[in-house]
Amino acid sequence: xxxxxxxxxxPTQRRGMKGKARKLFYKAIVRGKETLRxxxxxxxxxxxxxxxxxxxxxxSLWESWGSNMVVKVKWFYHPEETKLGKRQSDGKNALxxxxxxxxxxxxxxxxxxxxxxxxxxxxxxRGRKYQDQxxxxxxxxxxDPTTGRLVTAxxxxxxx
Numbered sequence: 001x002x003x004x005x006x007x008x009x010x011p012t013q014r015r016g017m018k019g020k021a022r023k024l025f026y027k028a029i030v031r032g033k034e035t036l037r038x039x040x041x042x043x044x045x046x047x048x049x050x051x052x053x054x055x056x057x058x059x060s061l062w063e064s065w066g067s068n069m070v071v072k073v074k075w076f077y078h079p080e081e082t083k084l085g086k087r088q089s090d091g092k093n094a095l096x097x098x099x100x101x102x103x104x105x106x107x108x109x110x111x112x113x114x115x116x117x118x119x120x121x122x123x124x125x126r127g128r129k130y131q132d133q134x135x136x137x138x139x140x141x142x143x144d145p146t147t148g149r150l151v152t153a154x155x156x157x158x159x160x
Contacts, residue, residue: 005029005036005069005106007061024063029071029106036112043110043135044073052078055095055113055137061106069106074098076115079140083148084158093121093136096143096150115139118153 011024028037036042036058044054056073064070077098079090095115113135116124121138141152150158 003031005031005109007063007069008035011063023065026061026063029061029069029109034112036109041076041113041115041137042073043113044104045108045110052080053110055115057097057115059101070103071106071109072101072103074101076137077143077145082143082150084150087158089152090140091118091138093138094140095137096141097139098143098145100145111135113137 006029007026008028008030009026011026013022013024028035030036038058038060041055041057044056046052046054055076057076059072059074061072062070075098076095077100079086079094079096082096115137116139118138118140121136124136139153141150141154141158143150152158
């Protein structure tokens with residue numbers, strides 16, 4: 001049986017708007033030896049998509065009034081998920097950051113991953129340590145899922 005994520009550290013309390021229930025905000029979660037903090041990137045559980053896992057950046061963590069553990073995630077898109085589809089210039093493990101965010105159960109987080117710039121990615125891949133690293137991705141640019149607009153990491157818009 002897999003261990004569940006637990007809160008790490010002391011919560012801060014923020015009053016909800018218009019007298020809503022107060023939320024307890026946390027800076028980190030822990031499971032066994034693994035710790036995930038706000039700002040970290042993680043792989044999320046997804047049925048039937050082993051080749052295109054859901055990857056997001058943790059924006060905030062809180063306990064809801066029903067004592068559910070909630071994570072707010074800003075999603076990355078695989079090139080295959082963009083309107084343009086995968087292009088020749090998109091290497092293996094390319095991701096596009098997006099403004100798409102939502103809230104999920106903390107237990108849908110599978111494990112931590114890293115999203116770095118392309119140069120850093122290539123350096124890390126050359127280093128022995130990451131030869132077999134499946135949880136290393138690089139930022140290829142920005143994608144807007146509502147308009148389908150793609151901008152490369154160098155700031156060059158890609159036309160559909």
